Amino acid sequence: MILYLHGFRSGPQSQKVQALAARMHARGLGDQLWCAQLSPVPFEAIAQADAQIERCLKSGVQPALAGSSLGGFYVTHLAEKHGLKAVAINPFVPHADFDQSLFIGEHETLYSGEHFTFTTEHAAQIAALDTPRLSQPEKLWLLAEEGDEVLDYRYAVARYAGSRQTVLPGGDHGFTRWEDYLDEVIAFAGIG
Template identity: 45%
Template sequence: MILYLHGFRSSPSSAKAVMLGRALRERGHGGEWHCPQLPASPAQAIALCDALIDLHHDGGKNGPLTLMGSSLGGYYATCLAEKRQCRAVVLNPVVHAARDLATQVGEHTQYHSDAPFVFLPEHVDELARMAVGRPADPKRYFLLAATGDEVLDWREMAQWYAGSHGRIIQGSDHGISDFEQWMPEVLRFVLEPQYRS
């Protein structure tokens, strides 16, 4: 099972999610791919992910569980990977979610639609409660961090995920608009046997 978790105010229609889903289908892994729309509530988002994993992951008989997450989705993926002891790909992940998302309390719209997105003060508390420490086994992670990220500090990401697979991209941006260039490395981590625990 490959579970992708999008970022704050984003959706399964994000460029990275669409590219990854297409690439995995082309490689015969479409049945393993799951990319849900996450609710604004972090607690509800994690509960949804737990339910999907319990429903679709068969304990590894048909392959390992791999989580993927971008920005806030990277934070969620890390929380779940530490709980489930599985691998995770994190793309410009939020490291200190309660601190960084506290400034986003209020009403927004989603990036890929005009639907409202309301982020409440209690959602910041939920992020704080679900926090985990640095990865217990960094080798289970693949970090893609861009020095040109205009939202988050790539140095915090590099320090938090020290010892992981992946790379620091010189330049780029928070959305990793050049993701297609780096996607083959991500897919190798997800699909090739030497990375599988």
């Protein structure tokens, strides 16, 4: 089972989720993907994912995680908390000179058009969830493109030191070569 956590303002309708779902369906694994619309409130989003992880574990399923951008940050936190494998795609990594104005303020989700406000309290929740040192880096795989126009990939390379890393030239924040890695992601999760 792969639990996919989408990025800030995104959702289950994102291109990456849809591509992964299509590949898994084509391989007869269509029922092995979970991706829900996450709350824009960080603690609530983590609670949603925690609940799904607990359901999996109670049914004897060891899930793997994948997430992009803020979802990549979340899966890193959850992988550390639960000892799970995770793929972080162009993940958000908190750092001292990060411009919080990317988050703070009024926003609209890309697919549903719902509006929400991200506050300094929500930013503090992200800080509380941060995992500056990875205790099990071997369980994490960083997928990053150097051309990410939103987040500086070098912070992710430093944060995921000791982890499997695929860092590609060019690209953008959406990770343009995602479809080239779908089968490897499924294999990394241990379900294909």
